[in-house]
Amino acid sequence: MYNNHNNARSTNDPVPVIIVGSGLAGLSAAYTALQSGATSVYMFERAAKPGGNSIKASSGINGATTGDDAFFADTIRSAGKRLAETASSEAKVQREHLIKILTERSPQAIGFLSDLGVDLSVVTQLGGHSRARTHRGAGKTPPGVAIVSTLLEKLKTEFGKGKFRLLTGCEVTKLLTTTHSDGAVAVTGVEYKTEAAGVEMLRGPVVFATGGFAGDTHGLLSRYRPDLSGLPSTNEPRPGGHDVLTAVGARLVDMDSVQIHPTGFVDPQNPGARLKFLAAEMLRGEGGILLHEGKRFVNELETRERVSEVIMKLPEAKEEGVLKQWDVRLLLDPGAAKAAEGHISFYVWKGLLKKLKVKDLAETTQKTLREYAEVVSGREGKVDGMGRRAFGHWSLGVKEWDDEAEVCVGRITPIVHFTMGGVAINDHAQVLASELGQEQKPIQGLWAAGEITGAIHGDNRLGGSSLLECVVFGRISGERAALAARDGHG
Known part of the structure; x- marks a missing residue:
């Protein structure tokens, strides 16, 4: 049985931003969307508690200082053959552009979290880095817990329940779509289910931030890297959300690249x-x-x-x-x-x-x-x-x-530990229905951020860049989704 959540508001009411996943990417998107004028944000989390794998992060978040051009070079080197041997020169340009966005916006990412009150005063050097640039707090609280808990608290206190609604135990099972006259598919909302209410729908632009598939041992991991199925993992044993995105035409990249x-x-x-x-x-x-x-x-x-x-x-x-x-x-x-x-x-x-x-x-x-x-x-x-x-x-x-x-x-x-592969995105964090190196075809109404995306890390992710990726592309996606909601799309 369907229950349409939009029945709670008239067709003239403002369109909400919908965020799937409550890790750092989703939280960054939510905060930025509300900062950018979104009237409300609905955040769906399938687990009983928010935070995802982000809350487990223990080493810190990368942030380059002024003049640290080496961060881009370190990331390019870490991406390895996956980047160096990219078949298409245009695809290589697209990959490098995403890496440049990641590294060049890292100071702003650190500033964003610091302005919220997160202590990032300790800086250390992790493997693969040519200098110290990974930030964490001076206290005993691990960086993942400190960052996630601060953002959650800020969302609740600054915007209140009326603007920020976190729904745990809710799994998004399908993206709602419409097809334009030219055949292009646009996402208009989500279908989700809960034990209490069954299947419901909500209309609005969607940011997908459900994380990777390192814990999906018998699903996506066995599909793309069956050789790794015997290894232990840091991730909870839960399915990846990638199939929900490919069902509306999203393209996957680097799915066999597992860290x-x-x-x-x-x-x-x-x-x-x-x-x-x-x-x-x-x-x-x-x-x-x-x-x-x-x-x-x-x-x-x-x-x-x-x-x-x-x-x-x-x-x-x-x-x-x-x-x-x-x-x-x-x-x-x-x-x-x-x-x-x-x-x-x-x-x-x-x-x-x-x-x-x-x-x-x-x-x-x-x-x-x-x-x-x-x-x-x-x-x-x-x-x-x-x-x-x-x-x-x-x-x-x-x-x-x-x-x-x-x-x-x-x-x-x-x-x-981490899956570098995921959906292809452009510099606006829009999910693409086109292969890398081809003319980019963004799926209207759909953005993605965090580990669910691909093409940024290549063969290997630098320590400290997972949280950074979540903040940088989470903020981009949140801002863009807020603009779409303001214009009544979704």
């Missing part, structure tokens, strides 16, 4: 769990190192793709049954642990990190730490044989050796 994050915690109490906590990349950025059988084996600040590749060439662990896992240790000395104190206390509380004294470590590990300390301190002109150039806040042995010093150690393994 494996090199460091997911293996819980010693439940090592075979498929859903795992992320060992934040900032743990390595602040000085943490990776060990296999007590020895370093990789530059910990290489790209996620590279570090994962090196780990997965090591022998697999066999004790977890059907899961593909590895036996690698993440170790933070006192300096690195203090710099990441907010994260460390949580991981220790969860039992994912254990505190040990240096004297209680295996002899091979102690030898590795002494050698590494000499590199960090630059004694005797030593350089890092792994190519690491930034050592965060590592302090052990830099001035003097301390056998009583306490280090933090946890087991990690590569995990399915």
Whole structure:
């Protein structure tokens, strides 16, 4: 049975902006839409609570400073062959244009969040970056929680229930459309369902921000990357929303480009769990190192793709049954642990990190730490044989050796973390019904932002750019959808 939500308003009432997904992309779109004059925003979230995967983000959000042209270059390099070997020169131009928007608008993204009251005062360097540009707060609250909770509170207090309506437990199952005389399809609203009311409809321009498909093990992941189905994931096991978009003609790009994050915690109490906590990349950025059988084996600040590749060439662990896992240790000395104190206390509380004294470590590990300390301190002109150039806040042995010093150690393994593929969009965040490199054909009334989109990250996403992507393209989509709603479209 259908219930038309629009029955609650007459045809002369203002058109609302409809946002599907309550992660950072959706929240950024909602706030910007209301800032831009939208009379109301309806946000649909299929889960019981808002926040999506954004609320789990633990390393921070990238923001370039004035004159940081290297951010664009770092992102281009990280995109790898997917960008460099793009078949069409026009498609390559389109990809690079999206990357330029992402990087050039990063200072404004940081400013947007800071103006809302989010603390982003700590800046660190993550893997694949040529300099420090990833922002997080100085307190104990992880950046994802801090950003999402601040935006939610601002939406509720600044605009109130009459303008911002968050509907949890509501799944959008279909996009409503109309077909123009030239055959082009335009989106006019959504069909959604709830347990209480059944199937309902709402008319208005739509921003799709439902995230990726890294947790859709038996659905989109097995369809596009069946080789990864045996890996654990940081994402909840839920279906991707991509098929809803392709049903109205949206084009998908890079769907086989899936990011494996090199460091997911293996819980010693439940090592075979498929859903795992992320060992934040900032743990390595602040000085943490990776060990296999007590020895370093990789530059910990290489790209996620590279570090994962090196780990997965090591022998697999066999004790977890059907899961593909590895036996690698993440170790933070006192300096690195203090710099990441907010994260460390949580991981220790969860039992994912254990505190040990240096004297209680295996002899091979102690030898590795002494050698590494000499590199960090630059004694005797030593350089890092792994190519690491930034050592965060590592302090052990830099001035003097301390056998009583306490280090933090946890087991990690590569995990399915992020999907770079998704719907093709243009610089206005409109969803395209055309292939990259062809004449762009935007689907009227439909925008997308965040992990649901493709073509921005290529082979590999830089740490800190997922939250940035959500803010930059979320704000673009929210502004554009608000203009469409004001003009009565939808």
